[in-house]
Amino acid sequence: RLGENRAKVERMFGLMDRFLKNDPATLQNDIVNHVEYTVARSRFSFDDFEAYQALTHSVRDRLIERWHDTQICFRRKDPKRLYFLSLEYLMGRSLSNSVINLGIRDQYADALSQLGFDFEVLAEQEGDAALGNGGLARLSACQMDSLATLDYPAWGYGLRYQYGLFRQVILDGYQHEQPDYWLNFGNPWEIERIHVTYTVKFYGTVEEENFKGGKHKVWVPNETVEAVAYDNLIPGYGTRNTITLRLWAAKPSDQNDMESYNTGDYINAVVNRQRAETISSILYPDDRSHQGKELRLKQQYFFVSASLQDIIRRFKDTHSNFDDFPEKVALQLNDTHPSLAIAEVMRVLVDEENLSWSRAWDISCKIFTFTTHTVLPEASEKIPVDLLGSLLPRHLQIIYEINFRFLEELKKRIGLDYDRLSRMSIIEEGAVKSIRMANLSIVCSHTVNGVSKMHAELLKTRVFKDFYELWPHKFHYKTNGVTQRRWVVVSNPSLCALISKWLGTEAWIRDMDLLVGLQEYATNGDLHEEWKMVRKVNKMRLAEYIEAMSGVKVSVDAMFDVQLKRIHEYKRQFLNILGIIHRYDCIKNMEKKDRRNVVPRVCIIGGKAAPGYEIAKKIIKLCHAVAEKINNDPDIGDLLKLVFIPDYNITVAELVIPGADLSQHLSTAGHEASGTGCMKFLMNGCLLLATADGSTIEIIEEIGADNMFLFGAKVSEVPVLRKKAPNLKVPLQFARVVRMVRNGYFGFEDYFESLCDSVEVDNDFYLLGADFESYLEAQAAADKAFIDEEKWTQMSILSTAGSGRFSSDRTIDDYAEKTWGIERCRCPA
Ligand code: 7GP
Numbered sequence: 118r119l120g121e122n123r124a125k126v127e128r129m130f131g132l133m134d135r136f137l138k139n140d141p142a143t144l145q146n147d148i149v150n151h152v153e154y155t156v157a158r159s160r161f162s163f164d165d166f167e168a169y170q171a172l173t174h175s176v177r178d179r180l181i182e183r184w185h186d187t188q189i190c191f192r193r194k195d196p197k198r199l200y201f202l203s204l205e206y207l208m209g210r211s212l213s214n215s216v217i218n219l220g221i222r223d224q225y226a227d228a229l230s231q232l233g234f235d236f237e238v239l240a241e242q243e244g245d246a247a248l249g250n251g252g253l254a255r256l257s258a259c260q261m262d263s264l265a266t267l268d269y270p271a272w273g274y275g276l277r278y279q280y281g282l283f284r285q286v287i288l289d290g291y292q293h294e295q296p297d298y299w300l301n302f303g304n305p306w307e308i309e310r311i312h313v314t315y316t317v318k319f320y321g322t323v324e325e326e327n328f329k330g331g332k333h334k335v336w337v338p339n340e341t342v343e344a345v346a347y348d349n350l351i352p353g354y355g356t357r358n359t360i361t362l363r364l365w366a367a368k369p370s371d372q373n374d375m376e377s378y379n380t381g382d383y384i385n386a387v388v389n390r391q392r393a394e395t396i397s398s399i400l401y402p403d404d405r406s407h408q409g410k411e412l413r414l415k416q417q418y419f420f421v422s423a424s425l426q427d428i429i430r431r432f433k434d435t436h437s438n439f440d441d442f443p444e445k446v447a448l449q450l451n452d453t454h455p456s457l458a459i460a461e462v463m464r465v466l467v468d469e470e471n472l473s474w475s476r477a478w479d480i481s482c483k484i485f486t487f488t489t490h491t492v493l494p495e496a497s498e499k500i501p502v503d504l505l506g507s508l509l510p511r512h513l514q515i516i517y518e519i520n521f522r523f524l525e526e527l528k529k530r531i532g533l534d535y536d537r538l539s540r541m542s543i544i545e546e547g548a549v550k551s552i553r554m555a556n557l558s559i560v561c562s563h564t565v566n567g568v569s570k571m572h573a574e575l576l577k578t579r580v581f582k583d584f585y586e587l588w589p590h591k592f593h594y595k596t597n598g599v600t601q602r603r604w605v606v607v608s609n610p611s612l613c614a615l616i617s618k619w620l621g622t623e624a625w626i627r628d629m630d631l632l633v634g635l636q637e638y639a640t641n642g643d644l645h646e647e648w649k650m651v652r653k654v655n656k657m658r659l660a661e662y663i664e665a666m667s668g669v670k671v672s673v674d675a676m677f678d679v680q681l682k683r684i685h686e687y688k689r690q691f692l693n694i695l696g697i698i699h700r701y702d703c704i705k706n707m708e709k710k711d712r713r714n715v716v717p718r719v720c721i722i723g724g725k726a727a728p729g730y731e732i733a734k735k736i737i738k739l740c741h742a743v744a745e746k747i748n749n750d751p752d753i754g755d756l757l758k759l760v761f762i763p764d765y766n767i768t769v770a771e772l773v774i775p776g777a778d779l780s781q782h783l784s785t786a787g788h789e790a791s792g793t794g795c796m797k798f799l800m801n802g803c804l805l806l807a808t809a810d811g812s813t814i815e816i817i818e819e820i821g822a823d824n825m826f827l828f829g830a831k832v833s834e835v836p837v838l839r840k841k842a843p844n845l846k847v848p849l850q851f852a853r854v855v856r857m858v859r860n861g862y863f864g865f866e867d868y869f870e871s872l873c874d875s876v877e878v879d880n881d882f883y884l885l886g887a888d889f890e891s892y893l894e895a896q897a898a899a900d901k902a903f904i905d906e907e908k909w910t911q912m913s914i915l916s917t918a919g920s921g922r923f924s925s926d927r928t929i930d931d932y933a934e935k936t937w938g939i940e941r942c943r944c945p946a
Pocket of ligand 1: 597
């Protein structure tokens with residue numbers, strides 16, 4: 118048999134011959150063949166979209182080769198693997214990123230242009246994959262890129278939602294949500310694995326069986342659903358390594374409904390089966406609260422169960438003793454959304470693999486690591502006990518058992534301090550008895566990470582104080598980072614080329630610390646000229662986009678001032694708008710001759726509001742109402758424009774960020790766990806106007822406070838100000854601009870009433886009034902700096918030069934070494 122096998126392998130090698138080549142003729146041949154045989158269009162007649170599809174398939178072939186090699190390499194070396202569990206990924210487009218990471222962007226561009234196509238035009242055909250909400254989801258995507266680039270043996274797991282994050286449509290200035298059926302035009306980037314399926318169980322009862330002289334729990338479910346794997350290939354940059362992001366889709370299970378088939382209600386039985394697919398059909402669009410929804414809980418368990426079956430199957434391929442599990446497996450919980458994995462691992466080990474409770478618990482505590490992404494109490498997940506008990510009865514028992522044992526231990530440590538015991542309990546008693554997912558995650562994880570230095574401090578001193586005092590060794594932080602491949606190389610090719618030219622190397626694309634080399638040229642006149650030119654071209658591109666999308670013509674000589682992020686009260690887009698109203702008001706009240714001194718601004722705001730978040734939606738409407746007034750005021754002209762960019766997503770960010778002069782990060786200090794948008798702007802040479810919050814505190818350490826425009830209360834001052842709140846002195850200008858909104862200067866006064874109420878002195882939780890004066894001062898400083906072109910350009914260069922620390926490569930290396938205990942495993946060239 119061995120000889121037979123060898124002969125087969127040799128025959129296969131003979132057929133394969135060599136890897137796909139990347140010369141223009143081969144690429145053209147491949148593309149045209151895909152037009153004909155994959156897309157099934159004639160090679161004599163196909164349009165841009167079909168060309169895009171064929172192009173994508175030829176890129177995918179090349180990804181597959183590397184991916185196979187990577188998987189073989191991982192299997193041979195059998196390193197400890199990282200499994201990254203996240204319910205959300207914001208991948209955006211894949212084409213440019215893939216060909217750049219494969220190192221064949223230019224070859225493709227040449228090949229296409231000889232065929233009469235423009236690479237950039239075809240790239241525009243791609244949709245935006247938005248299987249996530251905001252910061253947490255984009256962070257997952259950046260981290261996947263770094264894991265692949267740094268050769269870590271890692272797998273991402275998630276859900277393949279049929280509907281991604283809603284599309285934001287603006288009608289009369291109001292946000293409307295439209296479903297994002299992103300798979301409508303097919304998704305050439307994924308590989309359906311019809312043979313990689315697992316059965317996921319729900320509902321039912323827990324029975325007891327006699328087993329080896331004792332009792333054994335058996336979960337008898339009464340609904341099952343199939344999870345089918347869809348693999349998305351993640352290529353590293355400057356390496357052959359290509360890793361897997363495996364997303365699960367729900368499909369009806371064959372075992373269901375035998376009864377209804379037998380009773381003859383065939384049509385209804387089929388319709389019922391179809392319902393199984395709803396589990397993976399829709400992404401929840403709210404990033405703050407997910408309380409008590411059965412479908413959400415089903416999604417979480419569906420994803421966790423399928424992923425763990427896959428992970429355990431892979432482990433068992435080569436290992437038989439679960440004591441080795443922690444040497445081979447690290448399970449990363451991306452916030453609490455996948456935390457049911459803890460109960461599921463315990464269930465599998467105890468009920469199915471027959472390990473003792475204590476052995477199973479010991480193993481679990483060595484594999485889980487947990488990162489939390491928020492400080493907002495309303496975002497912390499709680500699952501009603503009744504809901505969990507009905508959907509996953511065995512898991513509820515397990516969580517109770519974990520909690521019982523934890524509390525017993527805790528009593529030994531801290532005595533009968535019932536207040537503290539009840540705060541730390543995994544179960545929250547109260548009107549609705551619920552499971553605190555964060556507590557469960559902390560109890561079982563060996564490491565709990567925050568996402569910035571400040572965040573970690575708040576976790577230790579406020580959010581998880583009790584746990585920190587119990588287990589100080591568990592608490593750490595890894596300041597977030599973003600991938601420079603996506604956020605500079607793909608989205609800002611001219612800046613990328615400029616940086617490489619001045620550094621004399623492209624090595625910074627894998628080693629961002631090299632960017633400090635730019636400091637040396639921060640005052641170099643030649644670099645200044647080239648830098649300004651690159652920035653201007655990016656601004657022109659953005660200005661065209663703004664005009665096409667909103668009809669507003671903007672001058673590229675104005676300062677482009679941008680705030681892009683989810684709309685939240687704590688992120689204070691309202692503060693930005695009130696500042697704009699103030700600016701407008703000042704210009705209106707100025708003598709004509711003084712207007713010459715005004716620094717022209719184009720204010721750009723973009724972001725989605727969760728569909729049920731009323732105040733956030735009012736902020737969007739206010740932005741439009743104010744824009745309507747300002748943009749049509751002949752008194753104002755180019756001195757001030759306000760545009761709202763609709764349907765903000767990754768693709769839009771790639772266009773807007775490189776064209777921004779100034780970006781705003783206005784969260785009330787102590788509320789933004791980290792923030793990653795600021796890092797993208799920073800890399801692109803955009804100056805920041807920000808509060809000292811989350812990661813901006815560390816940006817200050819890197820580039821210096823005099824290289825940005827800081828304002829507002831510090832983290833430690835916020836609670837003090839809140840205490841003083843009703844007696845705080847609010848600046849007159851603030852009262853004036855709020856009054857303008859309240860009195861209907863921009864119309865819709867009834868609609869804006871509650872928005873205005875939310876910043877009244879005794880109600881102003883996010884301290885817009887208290888920070889207003891300092892905000893205006895920072896804005897004035899930005900205006901002043903902008904007039905001095907040389908100064909501004911120097912600050913811009915120094916921003917890029919100081920952004921090295923904010924690469925996700927640094928974050929991932931740190932996680933690998935200190936949290937996951939994994940090592941690089943490079944696939945040979
Ligand atoms: C966000 C945080 O708000 C942001 O500060 C951070 O940079 C980002 O995660 C990545 O760590 N959080 C979310 O997007 C989120 O959904 C709820 O938090 C758990």
